[in-house]
Amino acid sequence: MSDRPLSPSPEGWESVTTERPVVRWTAITVALVFLALFLLLPLVIVFVEAFRRGAQAYLEAFQEPDAQAAIWLTLTVAAISVPLNVLFGLTASWAIAKFDFKGKSLLITLIDLPFSVSPVVAGLIYVLLFGAQGFFGPFLSAAGFKVIFALPGIVLATVFVTFPFVARELIPLMQEQGTSEEEAALTLGASGWRTFWTVTLPNIRWGLLYGVLLCNARAMGEFGAVSVVSGHIRGLTNTMPLHVEILYNEYNFVAAFAVASLLAGLAIFTLGVKSFLEWRYGDSLSKRVSH
Amino acid sequence: MSSAAPVLSRLKRPSVIPGFGITFGFSLFYLGLIVLLPLAALIVRASRIGWDGFLAVATDSRVLAALKVSFGISLLAALVASVFGLLVAWVLTRYDFPGRRIIDAVVDLPFALPTAVAGIALAALYAPNGWIGGLVEPFGLKIAYTPAGIFIALVFIGLPFAVRTVEPLIAEIDREQEEASATLGASRSRTLWKVLLPPLIPAILTGFALAFARAVGEYGSVIFIAGNLPYVSEIAPLLIVIKLSEFDYAGAAVIATIMLAISFLALLVINLIQAWSRRRFGHV
Amino acid sequence: MEIRVADVAKRFGANAALEDINLTVRPGELLALLGPSGSGKTTLLRVIAGLEEANQGHVYFGGQDATSLPVQKRQVGFVFQHYALFRHMNVADNIAYGLRARERARRPAESEIRDRVGKLLDLVQLPGLEKRFPAQLSGGQRQRIALARALAVEPRVLLLDEPFGALDAKVRKDLRGWLREIHERTGQTTIFVTHDQDEALELADRVAIMSQGRLEQVGTIDEVQDRPATPFVMNFLGDAVRFDATVADGRILVAGRPLGFRPPQGLSGAVDLYCRPWHLHLVPSEQEDASGTITAIRRLAGARRVEVSGAAAETLEIDVPLDAPLQPGETVHLGIKQGFLFPR
Numbered sequence: 001m002s003d004r005p006l007s008p009s010p011e012g013w014e015s016v017t018t019e020r021p022v023v024r025w026t027a028i029t030v031a032l033v034f035l036a037l038f039l040l041l042p043l044v045i046v047f048v049e050a051f052r053r054g055a056q057a058y059l060e061a062f063q064e065p066d067a068q069a070a071i072w073l074t075l076t077v078a079a080i081s082v083p084l085n086v087l088f089g090l091t092a093s094w095a096i097a098k099f100d101f102k103g104k105s106l107l108i109t110l111i112d113l114p115f116s117v118s119p120v121v122a123g124l125i126y127v128l129l130f131g132a133q134g135f136f137g138p139f140l141s142a143a144g145f146k147v148i149f150a151l152p153g154i155v156l157a158t159v160f161v162t163f164p165f166v167a168r169e170l171i172p173l174m175q176e177q178g179t180s181e182e183e184a185a186l187t188l189g190a191s192g193w194r195t196f197w198t199v200t201l202p203n204i205r206w207g208l209l210y211g212v213l214l215c216n217a218r219a220m221g222e223f224g225a226v227s228v229v230s231g232h233i234r235g236l237t238n239t240m241p242l243h244v245e246i247l248y249n250e251y252n253f254v255a256a257f258a259v260a261s262l263l264a265g266l267a268i269f270t271l272g273v274k275s276f277l278e279w280r281y282g283d284s285l286s287k288r289v290s291h
Numbered sequence: 292m293s294s295a296a297p298v299l300s301r302l303k304r305p306s307v308i309p310g311f312g313i314t315f316g317f318s319l320f321y322l323g324l325i326v327l328l329p330l331a332a333l334i335v336r337a338s339r340i341g342w343d344g345f346l347a348v349a350t351d352s353r354v355l356a357a358l359k360v361s362f363g364i365s366l367l368a369a370l371v372a373s374v375f376g377l378l379v380a381w382v383l384t385r386y387d388f389p390g391r392r393i394i395d396a397v398v399d400l401p402f403a404l405p406t407a408v409a410g411i412a413l414a415a416l417y418a419p420n421g422w423i424g425g426l427v428e429p430f431g432l433k434i435a436y437t438p439a440g441i442f443i444a445l446v447f448i449g450l451p452f453a454v455r456t457v458e459p460l461i462a463e464i465d466r467e468q469e470e471a472s473a474t475l476g477a478s479r480s481r482t483l484w485k486v487l488l489p490p491l492i493p494a495i496l497t498g499f500a501l502a503f504a505r506a507v508g509e510y511g512s513v514i515f516i517a518g519n520l521p522y523v524s525e526i527a528p529l530l531i532v533i534k535l536s537e538f539d540y541a542g543a544a545v546i547a548t549i550m551l552a553i554s555f556l557a558l559l560v561i562n563l564i565q566a567w568s569r570r571r572f573g574h575v
Numbered sequence: 576m577e578i579r580v581a582d583v584a585k586r587f588g589a590n591a592a593l594e595d596i597n598l599t600v601r602p603g604e605l606l607a608l609l610g611p612s613g614s615g616k617t618t619l620l621r622v623i624a625g626l627e628e629a630n631q632g633h634v635y636f637g638g639q640d641a642t643s644l645p646v647q648k649r650q651v652g653f654v655f656q657h658y659a660l661f662r663h664m665n666v667a668d669n670i671a672y673g674l675r676a677r678e679r680a681r682r683p684a685e686s687e688i689r690d691r692v693g694k695l696l697d698l699v700q701l702p703g704l705e706k707r708f709p710a711q712l713s714g715g716q717r718q719r720i721a722l723a724r725a726l727a728v729e730p731r732v733l734l735l736d737e738p739f740g741a742l743d744a745k746v747r748k749d750l751r752g753w754l755r756e757i758h759e760r761t762g763q764t765t766i767f768v769t770h771d772q773d774e775a776l777e778l779a780d781r782v783a784i785m786s787q788g789r790l791e792q793v794g795t796i797d798e799v800q801d802r803p804a805t806p807f808v809m810n811f812l813g814d815a816v817r818f819d820a821t822v823a824d825g826r827i828l829v830a831g832r833p834l835g836f837r838p839p840q841g842l843s844g845a846v847d848l849y850c851r852p853w854h855l856h857l858v859p860s861e862q863e864d865a866s867g868t869i870t871a872i873r874r875l876a877g878a879r880r881v882e883v884s885g886a887a888a889e890t891l892e893i894d895v896p897l898d899a900p901l902q903p904g905e906t907v908h909l910g911i912k913q914g915f916l917f918p919r
Contacts, residue, residue, distance in 0.1 A: 112558075
């Protein structure tokens with residue numbers, strides 16, 4: 001019942017809930033300089049370097065068959081691994097958010113696990129399982145099936161590092177929403193499947209999109225894990241980030257930054273949509289921190 | 292489903308909502324297949340060489356040096372990221388200035404930008420002929436291809452963790468607390484130190500631990516700028532890659548296990564911090 | 576200490592939150608700022624505390640102009656609506672906060688601070704709670720600790736913003752009596768904000784009634800009840816019905832008929848007559864001052880409440896004896912025993 005004003009005090013009066021203007025502007029300046037130095041400049045330099053020899057040289061980088069193969073491979077990997085993790089995210093969040101069961105918090109912790117595993121270790125574990133000297137290596141090579149240094153390995157490593165993204169976005173969101181709407185739909189005679197499609201999904205759609213976006217950005221950009229399992233075979237098992245690495249190590253900087261600029265563009269797009277979703281649909285996203 | 296039903300009913304509270312069996316089952320299966328089984332394989336592989344073998348790899352001077360580089364610089368970088376992260380979070384939530392929204396979005400860049408892209412961009416910036424590297428070069432300072440370069444990359448990677456964990460808490464600060472402190476005669480700086488900062492400490496520590504855990508495992512953004520000189524600027528993840536390329540699976544598994552253990556320790560610390568602050572303050 | 580507010584005005588953007596406020600709080604007085612939400616009462620309290628700056632006017636503390644004194648130097652004890660206890664400090668540290676914030680020369684020794692904390696905890700009847708954290712206290716206990724913390728700095732005035740607003744009814748009632756008791760014991764000049772008239776009437780020596788940023792009336796309970804200064808006060812303090820009336824030749828006329836009581840000096844022409852329900856009674860038709868149609872009858876514990884339309888400006892309610900033979904639709908005749916006149 002407070003009629004306390006929310007608007008800031010008029011100019012000239014030092015509000016007790018903020019710092020003096022000098023302090024304020026110093027803090028803002030320091031923060032902005034820091035962010036410009038550490039975040040903005042790296043982004044800018046990608047495009048500067050990519051266009052260093054003009055638009056012609058920039059475009060040539062994509063005409064190379066190896067570059068096109070890398071782009072194609074990256075899209076393929078994302079097209080397989082993102083839907084898999086969406087499926088997992090939906091089922092896991094349904095089970096966790098709509099039901100009470102023993103070991104729930106353990107399950108949530110395990111889902112977060114891949115976040116705390118180094119990407120290199122993520123690649124390594126699949127090499128240990130499916131590599132030539134791995135547990136299933138001999139069996140696989142006898143069957144003539146290649147996992148490591150081939151598409152399946154790249155997909156597996158990508159699925160591992162992007163594993164938590166969708167689930168992590170949906171679990172807290174669905175927990176906040178509770179079960180009453182689903183129960184209402186069920187009492188009205190809807191089937192479980194129909195309830196999911198017509199009640200649950202519309203409620204979580206922005207959160208889901210948000211998760212898919214982050215998952216996709218990471219899937220297309222993953223470097224460490226994929227680097228370990230790919231074998232770096234040009235034109236065959238090189239994804240875009242790996243292709244960037246090879247070009248860079250060959251001192252072909254313009255081409256390296258040109259391919260990198262595509263990935264940077266994807267990052268900007270992701271951040272843009274993410275900010276838009278937060279601004280427009282902030283209420284229907286979970287309040288928890290996402291990584 | 293029918294045979295699993297009695298087991299499930301002991302596990303879970305009854306509910307009218309359908310689909311527990313299938314969703315729970317699939318989640319567990321997928322989790323086991325993608326995450327748990329491969330991680331178990333790592334542990335098994337590392338343990339296969341026995342305790343002595345494990346110690347021999349772990350205490351190898353090059354491995355030790357790499358671990359030292361990784362953990363030492365990660366700690367330092369997480370510290371710097373936490374300090375600046377706190378400042379950035381404060382500025383973004385408490386002050387209004389033109390372009391605040393865009394700046395806020397930019398904070399997430401290290402989450403969204405592929406690490407390899409960040410790596411070559413940072414290397415280009417901080418190389419002796421780069422925009423920033425060129426500025427400090429006349430003073431005899433080298434950033435890229437030295438441990439300082441690793442530090443830069445790890446601050447970049449850790450910053451969003453530091454900002455995003457404290458930001459919601461700063462936004463939630465109750466203005467009445469600040470006003471109460473002022474009416475009791477405290478100066479603004481005393482209010483900041485004694486009233487506003489202490490409740491943020493658990494979040495700052497959490498952000499620090501997250502940034503640290505991420506930094507220790509970071510690979511892509513570091514290797515381009517690090518110079519990768521053994522004993523000087525060679526990080527532990529790179530050493531794993533090198534061991535793998537030499538087909539020394541056991542050696543790679545041992546280093547990976549050590550890193551994994553440290554990551555879990557960091558996670559455990561985070562959980563303890565949060566449990567403690569929940570008990571103490573009623574919420575996180 | 577006497578607190579005086581002179582010609583204070585406060586605007587938030589284009590909205591006037593306070594206009595032309597003049598108010599004197601006597602030393603040792605317990606004054607209630609009473610008004611509906613949005614009336615500006617909290618803003619006035621915050622201007623007195625120094626948490627808001629007035630756009631014009633002055634605030635005097637015991638004759639000293641405190642208008643430009645920053646909040647830190649005003650030495651006020653402010654109890655916030657949601658207590659604003661520091662949740663990372665235990666009770667003792669909360670109470671001692673203001674003492675420790677003093678500059679070294681005026682800061683008491685630690686032993687004295689401990690002593691003072693103990694005494695204040697006794698005063699608020701929560702001895703031995705030094706080591707508890709706010710999260711471990713009930714709402715009522717938090718309120719008491721917040722008060723102890725505000726009293727610790729020996730404030731020149733104690734300011735309470737909706738002190739019981741966040742508590743449930745039972746605790747509210749207990750705390751009211753307790754606050755009155757503390758006030759009697761400490762003699763501290765106290766201003767509290769409330770939107771609950773019962774609370775104001777029960778606790779305060781005087782009430783200042785506010786509406787839309789203006790002070791409507793300041794006075795004792797008897798004064799505001801018996802001589803409401805404005806129609807707003809009349810309406811805010813209880814049920815009231817309005818009649819269109821005229822004053823002419825020293826008489827009050829309602830619908831052309833003179834009433835049985837005289838108007839105050841200096842009023843003439845069209846006026847508003849406000850009556851409490853007990854100012855009205857049923858009379859035979861030839862003695863009526865007003866008449867209307869019964870639209871509804873409801874049974875109360877010891878009476879019937881009759882809703883009448885057509886008599887006054889809006890539908891009115893009067894209570895009649897249980898045995899009064901009335902039916903809905905019937906015409907009733909009302910006598911007006913008393914009322915308050917306000918110029919139109």
